[in-house]
Amino acid sequence: MLIGLNNVTFEFGARVIVQEATWHIHPGERIGLIGYNGTGKSTLLKVLVGEYQPSLGTVERGRGTTIGYLHQDLLSFDTNDSILEVAMGAFEKVKQLEKEIEALGIELERTSDEKLLEQYTDKLHELEVLGGYNIHHKTEEVLQGLGFENSQLNRPYKEFSGGWRMRVLLAKMILQQPDVLLLDEPTNHLDLPSIEWLEKYLIHYKGSVVIVSHDKYFLNRMVTKIVELYQQELHIYSGDYEFYEKEKAMRIELQQRAFENQQEYIRQQERFIERFRSKATKAAAAQSAIKRLDKLERIENVEIERPNLRINFQVDKQPGKVLTTLKDVSKSFGNLNIVEHTSAEIDRGDKIALIGANGKGKSTLLRIIAGTDPNFEGERIWGHNVEESFYAQHQLEALDLNNTVLEELQACGSGKTEMELRSLLGCFLFSGDDVEKKIKVLSGGEKARVALAKVIVSKANFLLLDEPTNHLDMHSVELLTDALNKYEGSIIFVSHDRYFIANAANKIWEIVDHQIKEFKGTYTEYVEWKERMAKQGRKEDSNNKDDSSKMTDGRDKEQKNKANNQQQPAASVNRQPSAVSAVQSREQQKELQRLQKQFSRAEEELEKLKQQQLSIEAAMANPEVYADKNKFTKLETDYKNALQKVATATKEYETLFEKLMEMEEQA
Incomplete structure (x- = not known):
């Protein structure tokens, strides 16, 4: 073990960041530390390195363990070197x-x-x-x-x-090669080529790496373990981010099913108690059922921490077929040439990702298209009925500093109600009283999110977005991606978030040798095409597309359907004809006694099996199970067997119950 948290509780003022957390970092591990914005991921890193001391528990570090810690506070360092x-x-x-x-x-x-x-x-x-x-x-x-x-x-x-x-x-930090490298949002200041280089470097890094990041693509390629800070607890998953998403969804579904099954069991027991508590022959059994319910450890219903909000765009006007055309455009800054005699066209329905290394002119090209940079050679031709909305992080001076966050959005004239605007702002991490804050007291990141929210709330049919995901957590990036997929207008955006690019763009633009090169396809197809070109040693082969790269989520849907396809035990009623003749009353009494004994045994067996099922469900709802694949596989098999046994026992129980009711009514 290099670093370990042992039953650590850490409080930041009156706020609890983490409670009774245990986490050990071992040699060679690559770990993604994730959680919603504001949960305390960066604070937890400071606890690991010793900048903060835990309220309870201990932080242990191996003798001689060296730690490298990259964080935003380092920017205060300055030198002439x-x-x-x-x-x-x-x-x-x-x-x-x-x-x-x-x-x-x-x-x-x-x-x-x-x-x-x-x-x-x-x-x-x-x-x-x-x-x-x-x-x-x-x-x-x-x-x-x-x-x-x-x-x-x-x-x-x-x-x-x-x-x-x-x-x-x-x-400097990666050259020091510490035993443990702690990286807090390392991709925020990197362009795509630099992120790809960092991935290759860290994959072969001999030490352990802990990464805080909102970049799903980066985490999927980098980490082999996920540690989630959720509701003041650490949940550990042995896999990449995609594995974590599936396993967490399964765990929540299992906990929900366990809750529903327990509620059904409670209702069944309460029905039995209500029916038999007044009958002398069953009073003892009813009392036993009451005691069982009192001792039952109740499973809590699953509560989603954040609502699954949806952003709905409104487009007032339908534009013409071509939104904008660039003809023979050249742009330079002194001796630095950005583009030279290049041409391009943006059509209705295009969702274009403008990618490439920093310094290639992506933001400059975006400003030329938006019309905010008129100093270039060539032509920019605007299409019919085009209404644009431009988001650029450096143009935050457009915000009214004396407005509140809510007032700033109300001033857009979108026609949305206050409740709708509050819901939208919630997506951009402004909730409750946050919307009443003045723009002038917000941080740079918060101002950027307000500016992005203003773009979203507009009724433009053409969006130009410069790094729209930089200040969003994963949940908000997913919501924005989903909204842009449904958006009926056209988009061109600059981003280094490959998950966002892969899921939001249907075309790729790249500035190569001062020319705009267009790839008609998704980012995944573009990457595969680039890899093929590299292998073949050629620069151009745009006609050779591989359709096999177009993946679907069929496997995920199949898994979800399978998980939802658990059969609920249906009440089977096999009514036996009761005796109607008075001469058969003695035989009927014997049959009744026999049925009562069978029913008692069936009830005891069902209760035993239900407890086993609840025990397995409680175990599977524990996130620690997902850190051990073998343990999870065994529990999953045990759970399927338990469900089958409960279904069979329930059928027998309900059959005997119906028979018993008939005979007791006859008696």
């Missing part, structure tokens, strides 16, 4: 050795002392063992992988923006 020097700070021991070797070399020039020569040789050997001769190459390689050009490596660190500074600090 070059970014190469900052990143090479990872090799402090090597740099100290280099100074010692240099000093020994100077001393050896003055004297031929054998002891000094021996020390000098030893230091050189130690430097070689530590890989000191390659540190410049390693550092340059990592910085280039994270998007820096060779010409930038000697520029002062302080000249770079926050996003680029974070990349330098990430480079």
